[in-house]
Amino acid sequence: MTASLIRKLENFTRLSTADKLALGEAVVATRNLDPGESACHEGDPVRALHLVEDGWACDYRQLENGGRQIVAFRLPGDLCGTSASVLAAADCTRVALTRLTVHELSPARIEEIAAARPRLRRALRWDEQVGASILREWLVSLGRRDGLERLAHLLCELYHRQRAVGLAEGGACPMPVTQEILAAALGQTSVHINRTLQTLRACGLVTLRNRRLTVPDLAAVEVVAGFSPAYLHLGRAGAHLDALPSEI
Amino acid sequence: MTASLIRKLENFTRLSTADKLALGEAVVATRNLDPGESACHEGDPVRALHLVEDGWACDYRQLENGGRQIVAFRLPGDLCGTSASVLAAADCTRVALTRLTVHELSPARIEEIAAARPRLRRALRWDEQVGASILREWLVSLGRRDGLERLAHLLCELYHRQRAVGLAEGGACPMPVTQEILAAALGQTSVHINRTLQTLRACGLVTLRNRRLTVPDLAAVEVVAGFSPAYLHLGRAGAHLDALPSEI
DNA sequence: CGTGATATTGAATGCAATCAAGCTCCGTGG
DNA sequence: CCACGGAGCTTGATTGCATTCAATATCACG
Structure with missing residues (x-):
């Protein structure tokens, strides 16, 4: 559950x-x-x-x-x-x-x-801090990234976050959002999102169809976005707290 | 201390x-x-x-x-x-x-x-949540407010936050930031901040001199900014946890 | 009084918003 | 099976806010 x-x-x-x-x-x-x-x-x-x-x-x-x-x-x-x-x-x-x-x-x-x-408490606090970190990264996007970087960055984030729970695989993941919604997230209009999406598509970087995202070359999109996954803190920083095999 | x-x-x-x-x-x-x-x-x-x-x-x-x-x-x-x-x-x-x-x-x-x-724990968590709330409000500013609203909103926030710790009084408070810094916070250039600041000044809404902010009519600035202080959560929501007079 | 940081002004450019129209897709019902 | 309608997507033309570049002015401080 x-x-x-x-x-x-x-x-x-x-x-x-x-x-x-x-x-x-x-x-x-x-x-x-x-x-x-x-x-x-x-x-x-x-x-x-x-x-x-x-x-x-x-x-x-x-x-x-x-x-x-x-x-x-x-x-x-x-x-x-x-x-x-x-x-x-x-x-x-x-x-x-x-x-x-x-x-x-x-x-x-x-x-x-x-x-x-204590272990669970720390894990929940970690999750909370990651949430704040994501919010800061969004702020950076809205403040300092142009349309292309901004959209590419968000798509990378959503891909990584889904991969962290096993919902992204082989360069594809769910992406059940309209261009309107993307615009509301990125501080732009849906018209402009549409145009940005077209250039991303034209470069062969992403396809967004049937509420699914496909990224043939994630690394390439990350370069365009200036994306670095560190802010998602997915690196098992709490490994020293790991449960013993006998407890699992 | x-x-x-x-x-x-x-x-x-x-x-x-x-x-x-x-x-x-x-x-x-x-x-x-x-x-x-x-x-x-x-x-x-x-x-x-x-x-x-x-x-x-x-x-x-x-x-x-x-x-x-x-x-x-x-x-x-x-x-x-x-x-x-x-x-x-x-x-x-x-x-x-x-x-x-x-x-x-x-x-x-x-x-x-x-x-x-427990009381202190909750107070610290409240403070942390307020921090996250402020971050969300910044996101709204960068995403959906124009230059004038954005700057006015930030000034209102900094005034209220200082008032909450006793550093703002009678429409004036410290504001030790350059226009460059304001620009770096608001996702703009210092040139544009300068122009926005001038219109705010021309309207008699704020003066920013000697690293101090003066707001003759805070309410008026809040209207321009679309500022509503609710997101700072300064309303003593934890009053039911208050220490007894005998403990203070 | 000089110097560097900060602030101000002007002109040209550009990215994204806005407005408006048409298109595509898809589910629904005749 | 097709007509219809609506949501979402696409395109074009225009406008405007903010950036950029560059020059000058002002201030704070030693």
Whole structure:
């Protein structure tokens, strides 16, 4: 039930069977949403944390002037706002981009579990920090990368993040987003995204069809994007905390 | 020694005397830096957390193409990367913008202290979440606000953040940044910042001189910026955790 | 009073937004 | 099977904000 999250956390440290089971115990409900349905609204009190089981969602902020900025994509295995429970109100809206299955976790239960399990606690904090690191990288994209780099960079990120949970393989992965959505994430218009996408395609770097991304040569796209995967911190930095073979 | 941080945290919940003293026990060293000196470098292993005591710093990422993007301003009372210790390497460089005094805190000590003090633990998590919220708001600025809104928004934020630690009063506060620095934070050039600043000045909205900001009418600037302070979460959302009068 | 950093101004260029129209694909229902 | 409708994609023309380059002015400080 929490397989993707576990798989992701094991990019940091190897969990024990007990750790893995403990995670599932925090789940208090599971919801299914249709594309366009929202899981929570900006300004609402935070009750539960979301763990994406299947499908994609995104978090966005809506401005008075009509603009909309996506601040995060939520993929399978993503745990949203580990400690958001201390904030009085959600500061963005979470909406499903595809058919979506999310678990709702009790903040109190998570806290108990984390208190009892140092390895798991560190893994969750690692995940949270990686989230902040991704946000900083987005900021760099919006601030300092041009259209081509920006789009290529996002595609690289989404590919790597999916590979970390086993959803990308052999240069292809799901990419269930419209050009409109990409534009809302990259601070541009869908028209411009369209043109940028065409040049990427013309160079034979990526193809984006049927809600799937194909990258024949990932390294080449990474060069165009100025992408370096360090900020995703997938290098098993917590290996010294690994569970013993006997615990797994 | 940790007065600004304490003052900031008390925008969330009232701490006990014991909580306040405990914070100071995590300090293992104190450093003084000159403007332009860096406290840590992108890629370096993370040894200590920084608590800004006095002066300003900023975190930035340097790109191959020469661009530089500031991802955070660090003001007095700011605790940088509460759990960054789980990451193998820092993902940005921290440089002093003024004469700067920072305390270095031991991650392990912080963890011990947090484990023993639920109220303090929550307050620190609140601070961390507020940091993430600020980052999201910056993303919205870079993605969806034009030059004028962007600059006005940043100035409002820096004013409010300083007010939360008692450094802003009566429409004026320190603002020890060059136009170059503002440009590096807002994803623009210093030339354009200069022009934007001039229109803000021409409207009588702000004056920025001698490294100080003066805003005769904060509310008016907030309207121009589309600024709403909710994302700073300064509303004492943790009041139910407040220390009893007898503990203070 | 001199020097380097910071700020200001002007002119030319360019990237991306905007507006508007048409196209393609796909699911639905007659 | 085809007509229809809608969402998403593509294209063109125009506009505008911000960059770039370059020169000059001002300020802070020794």
